[in-house]
Amino acid sequence: MILYGLKNCDTCRKAMKQLPEARLVDVRGEGVPTEVLTEALMRFGEKLVNTRSTTWRGLSEEERAGAPIDLLQQHPALMKRPLIKTDDALYLGWDKTTQASLTG
Template identity: 30%
Template sequence: MDKIYYLASCDTCRKIIKSLPNTNRLVFQDIRQDPITPEQLEEMYRLSGSYEALFSRKAQLYKSMDLKNKNLTEADFKKYILEHYTFLSRPVFIIAGKIYIGNSQKNVNEVIAVLS
């Protein structure tokens, strides 16, 4: 099952979704309305090899909680992602057993190519 974890209120996520072909093959999960489960996060971890790769340092909570001045471990990254949706780098695509994390142009281009 191909899936996208995104935030419906995020302009960047909406723009990326608009640019995608064949979105009918994706299962959409708005992580604010339907938070990711520990099992879903484990699947993302297995595919990415790291909780840190899934963690967003751009989150406002990252700054307000002063996390940049702490030495975060993989367990910390996992805990924060499960605690609040804003810590997941978005969007996250899982397509044909491969994960694409974040909104870099390279990632978006790869997702478009895979969905075409």
């Protein structure tokens, strides 16, 4: 299980605490592989881009209009976190549904 997020993100820390077997990939340092990003965009669409983030507010209107995959590759912190990849599924965020699915 791989958790894509930020090591200093509170939500990612909570998820890591409950998923000790998961490996954290810090998206600022390592990024998200293009195939995972593409799969996540197909599955979650626009929800993958965190439009409430400080990074989003710092973008110009022109930048915001860009393709989501390009935005996420240029600004990895724009991704809603965490993005969790298991052998057969992707999960976005750390809500009750995701927690129930992954922690039983």
